[in-house]
Amino acid sequence: MNLGFTPEQEMLRDSVIRFASRECSEELFRKMDEEAYYPHELYSKLAELGFLGIPLPMEYGGSGLGCVSSVIFQEELSKRLLPLQMTFQVSILSAGMAILQLGTPAQKDRFLRPLAEGKINFAIAFTEPGAGSDAASISLAADPANDGYRLNGQKIFISAADISDYMIVSTRTDRKVPKRAGITAFIVDSKSPGLTIRKISKLGVKANAYCGVFFDDVCVPAENILNGLNQGWAVVTHSLELDRIGAAARWVGLAQEALDYAIDYARNRSQFGRKIGSFEWTRDLFAEMQTKVDAARLLTYRAACLMDERKPCRKEASMAKLFASELVVDLSRKMMQVLGGYSYAMEYHSQRYLRDCLFATIGAGTSQIQKLIIANEMRL
Ligand SMILES: Cc1cc2nc3c(=O)[nH]c(=O)nc-3n(C[C@H](O)[C@H](O)[C@H](O)COP(=O)(O)OP(=O)(O)OC[C@H]3O[C@@H](n4cnc5c(N)ncnc54)[C@H](O)[C@@H]3O)c2cc1C
Known part of the structure; x- marks a missing residue:
């Protein structure tokens, strides 16, 4: 195990530090907290500079630099631009890497490049009012309907759901098997009819909201299943x-x-x-x-x-x-x-x-x- 940094990693650290001090004025630093202002424009700049693609492979617009480089980026970004680090974490690291490792070729082609380019954001919707640490005990139901599924239920504390274009949602698709074996993950369009997102007022990192997400007969096509029917526990844990x-x-x-x-x-x-x-x-x-x-x-x-x-x-x-x-x-x-x-x-x-x-x-x-x-x- 090598704990030293390569010259490229040192350069990466320097460029994140320079980015944060150049772009995050004292005024913006305060505005993010006092007005819960989310700096979308800076997230796009992070994409333009190639930072969002750090963990993603080159074929999808990333640089495939790996975990140590991701950590360098996140450590430095969090000092002044914590709300953006939180978006990077859910959108790129959690959702992007899940799609990369568990998605179909069509899902990878559709979502990974726009993620690296900062054109879309994902949220991760696993927690429910009755299922927190025990993430397998979810009850949000996905029942077959026409050529897809209908989702009914609620998620809670979902970071950046309000600025998401899509979310990965864990659902219950089989109630008769042990609880981890009856979970399916779906990629859900955040603007789907029947889906409501409500911000929850919170104590800190105000620029990055966490939200309640309500599903009332939300239709999702079967092709949006991530990692196969009843294989969602691998998505939750991967x-x-x-x-x-x-x-x-x-x-x-x-x-x-x-x-x-x-x-x-x-x-x-x-x-x-x-x-x-x-x-x-x-x-x-x-x-x-x-x-x-x-x-x-x-x-x-x-x-x-x-x-x-x-x-x-x-x-x-x-x-x-x-x-x-x-x-x-x-x-x-x-x-x-x-x-x-x-x-x-x-x-x-x-x-x-x-x-x-x-x-x-x-x-x-x-x-x-x-x-x-x-x-x-x-x-x-
Ligand atoms: C700011 C913020 C952002 C979040 N963003 C997301 C998100 O984007 N997506 C998402 O899905 N979720 C998100 N969450 C939810 C988060 O993952 C849960 O809050 C967390 O998993 C804990 O679940 P809970 O709040 O239901 O607490 P509970 O599970 O009810 O736990 C309450 C207390 O009981 C303890 N406890 C529980 N089980 C055990 C046990 N077996 N042994 C010992 N102690 C135990 C816990 O440690 C805790 O102290 C977010 C939460 C916060 C605060």
Whole structure:
């Protein structure tokens, strides 16, 4: 396993950093949070610069650069443009890679190039009001009708459903078999008659909405089944490792950003005639937190390297996600203390970092579920 970066990967990191500092002004940074403004135009620019195609093969307009490069991109993008990283994760990594690995030739031809070109977005609709961590217990029904299926039921907490053109939806197609054996995944047009999307007001990352999605006799042609009838569990689970590595990269990026912001503040703020960054407790805190961010980063790149080497990385992906997500919440909370009373003012970013990261330990599998996976992999 090689944990060093190639010159191309170093260049990739530099170009994402340059992109984010050039395109994300302080005004836009605030607007995304205060007005829940989603910068569509920047997502198109990411496509033009070839970033969206990083994990996709060249034949579909991508560059096939693999997981480590994806992680570099996501880590740097998350610092200033977290809402775009979240779209990249669901649209390209979860949906795109599922279509690439499990789709029919016609589905690949139809969806992959437009995804890499940023012309379409996908959402991933698995969670239901009664099926969260236990994702196999879904009840949204897909029943045969004419030459396709009719979908009835509800999904909840679906990221970026409001800006999606399509969504991959897990449905129940057989109620008589064990629950994982009766699931079918469909590619559903988000503008289908009978499909309603409602944004749910939330605490952080406001520019990237999460939504309730309601299906009332939504007709989907049989050709939109992904991976075959009653083979949907493989779709639900196929990109879990990739998702977890991507989530870990996101939280490493945000943790570093929140830490750097507080360090900058502590270097400039004086009390009792001293910079507060010179107090023993702040030096101790910053040293400890930077060590933990580096540890989270190493766990993340280890998992990404294993994935690029096509080696098993279930345990390592869960470890990276668990460690990075718990860390970013702890770190963001502690950085509030460094800023004192200013941390609580909306004008300062510390409160936003904390709000943005509070779902880290829930989305892409909760911390408890990550520990369960790690313990199982350890044969405990
Ligand atoms: C911001 C955000 C974006 C999201 N985006 C999407 C999306 O795009 N698509 C999508 O399909 N879903 C999405 N989700 C949903 C997310 O995947 C679920 O919230 C998550 O899987 C947890 O499910 P739940 O909320 O129903 O909690 P539950 O499963 O009800 O869990 C509640 C608590 O019980 C614990 N728990 C559950 N089972 C066990 C167990 N076996 N052992 C120990 N503890 C357990 C959990 O760890 C948690 O602490 C999103 C969620 C958030 C917050």
